[in-house]
Amino acid sequence: MFKSCAGLVALSSLLLSGAALAQEKIKVGVTATLEGTYTVLGEDGIRGHQTAINTLGKKVGDKELEFIIASTDATPDSAVRAVRKLIEQDKVQILLSPLSGDEGIAVKNFAKTRPELTFINAASGAQETTFVDPAPNFFRYNMDGAQWQVGLGKYAYETKGYRKIATVGEDYSFIYTQVFGLVLEFCGAGGQITNRQWVPLGTKDFASVIAALPDDVDAIYLGLGGADAVNFLNQYQQAGGKAHLMGGSIMVDQTILSAKGNAKNALLGTIAASGQADTWEDPGWQKFVKAYQDAFPPNKRFPSPSLLATNYYGSTMALILALRQVNGDLSNNQAKYREALAKIELDAPNGKIKLDSNRQAIGTNFVTEVVDDGKGALFSKVVKVIPNVNQTLGYDPAVFSKIGLPSRTVPECKKY
Amino acid sequence: MTRFIERHPAWALILLIAVAVLLWLILAVWPPGLEEAFGRKRVFLNAVFNGITLGGLYFLVASGFTLIFGLMRNVNLAHGSLYLFGGYIGYAISVWTGSWILGFIVAFIGVALVGVVLQIVVFRRMEGQDLRQTMVTIGLSIVFADLMLWAFGGDFYQIQTPSWLVGPIELPLATAVRSSGEAVYLRYPLVRLVIFAAAVIIGIAMWLALNRTRIGMMVRAGVDDRDMLAATGVPIQLVFVAVFALGAGLAGIAGVVGGTFQSISPGEDTRFLLASLVVVIVGGMGSIPGAALGAVIIGLAEQLGSVYIPTYAIVVTFLIMVLVLALRPQGLLARR
Numbered sequence: 001m002f003k004s005c006a007g008l009v010a011l012s013s014l015l016l017s018g019a020a021l022a023q024e025k026i027k028v029g030v031t032a033t034l035e036g037t038y039t040v041l042g043e044d045g046i047r048g049h050q051t052a053i054n055t056l057g058k059k060v061g062d063k064e065l066e067f068i069i070a071s072t073d074a075t076p077d078s079a080v081r082a083v084r085k086l087i088e089q090d091k092v093q094i095l096l097s098p099l100s101g102d103e104g105i106a107v108k109n110f111a112k113t114r115p116e117l118t119f120i121n122a123a124s125g126a127q128e129t130t131f132v133d134p135a136p137n138f139f140r141y142n143m144d145g146a147q148w149q150v151g152l153g154k155y156a157y158e159t160k161g162y163r164k165i166a167t168v169g170e171d172y173s174f175i176y177t178q179v180f181g182l183v184l185e186f187c188g189a190g191g192q193i194t195n196r197q198w199v200p201l202g203t204k205d206f207a208s209v210i211a212a213l214p215d216d217v218d219a220i221y222l223g224l225g226g227a228d229a230v231n232f233l234n235q236y237q238q239a240g241g242k243a244h245l246m247g248g249s250i251m252v253d254q255t256i257l258s259a260k261g262n263a264k265n266a267l268l269g270t271i272a273a274s275g276q277a278d279t280w281e282d283p284g285w286q287k288f289v290k291a292y293q294d295a296f297p298p299n300k301r302f303p304s305p306s307l308l309a310t311n312y313y314g315s316t317m318a319l320i321l322a323l324r325q326v327n328g329d330l331s332n333n334q335a336k337y338r339e340a341l342a343k344i345e346l347d348a349p350n351g352k353i354k355l356d357s358n359r360q361a362i363g364t365n366f367v368t369e370v371v372d373d374g375k376g377a378l379f380s381k382v383v384k385v386i387p388n389v390n391q392t393l394g395y396d397p398a399v400f401s402k403i404g405l406p407s408r409t410v411p412e413c414k415k416y
Numbered sequence: 417m418t419r420f421i422e423r424h425p426a427w428a429l430i431l432l433i434a435v436a437v438l439l440w441l442i443l444a445v446w447p448p449g450l451e452e453a454f455g456r457k458r459v460f461l462n463a464v465f466n467g468i469t470l471g472g473l474y475f476l477v478a479s480g481f482t483l484i485f486g487l488m489r490n491v492n493l494a495h496g497s498l499y500l501f502g503g504y505i506g507y508a509i510s511v512w513t514g515s516w517i518l519g520f521i522v523a524f525i526g527v528a529l530v531g532v533v534l535q536i537v538v539f540r541r542m543e544g545q546d547l548r549q550t551m552v553t554i555g556l557s558i559v560f561a562d563l564m565l566w567a568f569g570g571d572f573y574q575i576q577t578p579s580w581l582v583g584p585i586e587l588p589l590a591t592a593v594r595s596s597g598e599a600v601y602l603r604y605p606l607v608r609l610v611i612f613a614a615a616v617i618i619g620i621a622m623w624l625a626l627n628r629t630r631i632g633m634m635v636r637a638g639v640d641d642r643d644m645l646a647a648t649g650v651p652i653q654l655v656f657v658a659v660f661a662l663g664a665g666l667a668g669i670a671g672v673v674g675g676t677f678q679s680i681s682p683g684e685d686t687r688f689l690l691a692s693l694v695v696v697i698v699g700g701m702g703s704i705p706g707a708a709l710g711a712v713i714i715g716l717a718e719q720l721g722s723v724y725i726p727t728y729a730i731v732v733t734f735l736i737m738v739l740v741l742a743l744r745p746q747g748l749l750a751r752r
Binding site: 034035036037039040043071198199204205207208209210211212226227230231234235237238239240260261 | 455458459461462463466469470569570571572574576577582583584603604605606607608677678679681682683718719722723726
């Protein structure tokens with residue numbers, strides 16, 4: 001008797017909650033690299049995403065947003081698998097995906113097979129994603145890897161006086177794009193790149209790579225991220241490395257600067273460029289940092305948001321604000337929503353962002369230098385702020401398209 | 417040795433020349449022509465040292481694997497999980513107590529206990545049924561991997577090297593001569609050398625224990641004929657448990673080593689299982705010296721490959737395995 005009573009209560013409460021949830025939901029699928037080399041990046045991306053939801057809320061008119069998170073490991077097939085799962089199993093209507101460069105290219109191509117859905121890039125930064133054969137339903141509110149390097153080459157050449165550098169990078173599209181941006185500017189200013197080393201994503205043993213670093217260069221550029229970067233720095237310290245360093249956008253980033261151990265101190269004084277700078281004075285940025293810090297206890301976050309948190313924040317912001325503009329109207333294959341997305345101008349924490357005709361962000365870039373805050377924590381300090389950086393990096397589109405797509409050897413080290 | 421020379425004079429000569437060339441490459445200062453064709457000597461020397469030290473790590477993992485196989489004839493495909501578990505224990509202990517050495521001890525004991533439980537609860541029940549054991553260990557490795565993912569997350573952990581081991585030391589091997597006539601010596605990370613020395617000591621200790629002690633005699637007798645050994649009144653199940661515990665404990669130690677000079681994360685279990693499989697296939701199943709030789713060959717192939725033919729580096733190890741399987745399927749140093 002008691003059992004059946006309890007069952008009845010449970011059943012009716014289920015029904016009641018069903019009635020309470022009758023309000024229409026908009027399902028959004030989110031992917032992040034919560035496995036593999038880029039785990040810390042994915043985790044902080046999700047923190048940025050959560051911060052945006054905290055700030056903006058989940059309500060769109062009388063509808064409510066529901067976010068479903070899926071995990072990837074930075075490989076293109078894992079991203080497509082996660083996206084398919086979100087679409088086919090969870091029936092999401094909008095995607096906030098993916099995090100990493102190769103994933104971005106794969107998801108963009110996949111987006112073409114689902115023209116009725118809308119894809120908002122979460123953080124990936126390979127050039128090809130939006131530059132070559134872009135998908136009409138794929139929007140990217142962060143800059144690509146080359147845009148994130150704008151200003152670094154000139155700063156290294158003119159202010160730091162570096163003439164010859166060598167690069168070490170992970171062997172995939174985002175780092176190709178970063179090195180592309182660096183080489184164009186550094187070689188354009190007159191610098192020389194003597195050597196480009198590529199290591200597979202997820203390399204553990206960097207000892208031989210470190211041994212092969214040339215001695216006769218002014219600085220070494222590191223295009224590594226996540227666990228690879230931490231592994232590299234640890235082994236670099238053990239090998240007694242002393243060269244000047246330059247960093248890519250996910251190398252000089254809180255994901256690395258707040259890693260455990262003291263190997264990261266090798267980065268002190270390293271110059272880098274990225275879509276953000278930790279110590280920027282801008283009130284919008286400071287407000288975002290505060291919101292991020294308030295949202296999570298200190299041991300569950302970085303001292304300051306990483307580039308990934310900022311990107312996920314910006315893309316989530318675009319997703320929600322555009323959806324509010326159309327009052328949650330996703331009819332007619334989301335045509336109205338897409339129009340709003342294409343037109344929206346974001347007042348993102350890291351500067352104003354608008355989209356070009358390929359639905360690629362035009363935004364602000366920062367040249368930074370790593371400093372110690374006096375208590376042992378490392379931050380990236382602003383050296384230079386460069387507004388309105390577009391995907392062709394200020395080059396004439398005709399000239400730019402002749403350079404070729406970023407790869408292990410493209411671009412050549414010369415003035416274009 | 418002399419028998420080998422008598423039986424294969426041509427091979428012995430080729431081997432001798434190869435060793436001489438290698439020694440010259442390591443000891444001499446390279447002439448400029450060679451540096452031009454082959455890259456700098458520093459890079460080569462580093463790759464060789466890295467290969468040998470990486471071989472030390474592979475040996476630690478594979479020796480336990482091959483020991484267990486040699487005695488009990490069971491292919492423990494959960495060996496990689498034991499490695500990863502050891503790494504996590506070592507990390508937790510070294511963070512908690514701040515002691516790196518303690519991490520090794522606790523990882524050894526902890527993983528050895530897991531090995532004891534595995535032997536008593538799982539393997540004893542299906543003695544002599546190879547296929548069943550293999551399937552069960554595959555299943556266990558998947559369960560362990562998910563349990564560890566649940567407990568430790570997908571993040572990478574790196575065990576902090578104690579401060580007295582951080583940094584390089586100078587080795588008395590000249591890599592180049594400055595124009596002033598002063599020689600430039602090779603600087604190499606101390607921690608890798610220490611870990612390699614430890615691997616060598618463990619290897620020698622194991623060899624001595626197997627060949628010079630009573631227990632070692634029992635184990636060797638068990639390898640040759642289990643039933644006969646049991647018939648002579650030796651508590652064979654106890655020997656099995658002890659060997660399994662030792663093999664598992666070694667994997668645990670290897671986990672701490674791997675976590676120190678590389679890092680530990682989900683997926684490392686299969687990577688090291690695969691590495692130790694390749695090592696014991698090349699060296700010969702069940703042979704400790706074989707595991708040592710196989711580990712050094714695979715370590716060298718990986719590191720030299722990653723420097724000189726980066727694109728095909730991954731293929732080289734498997735190419736070696738295929739060659740060994742084709743020419744000497746029982747492994748290089750297998751007992752006849």
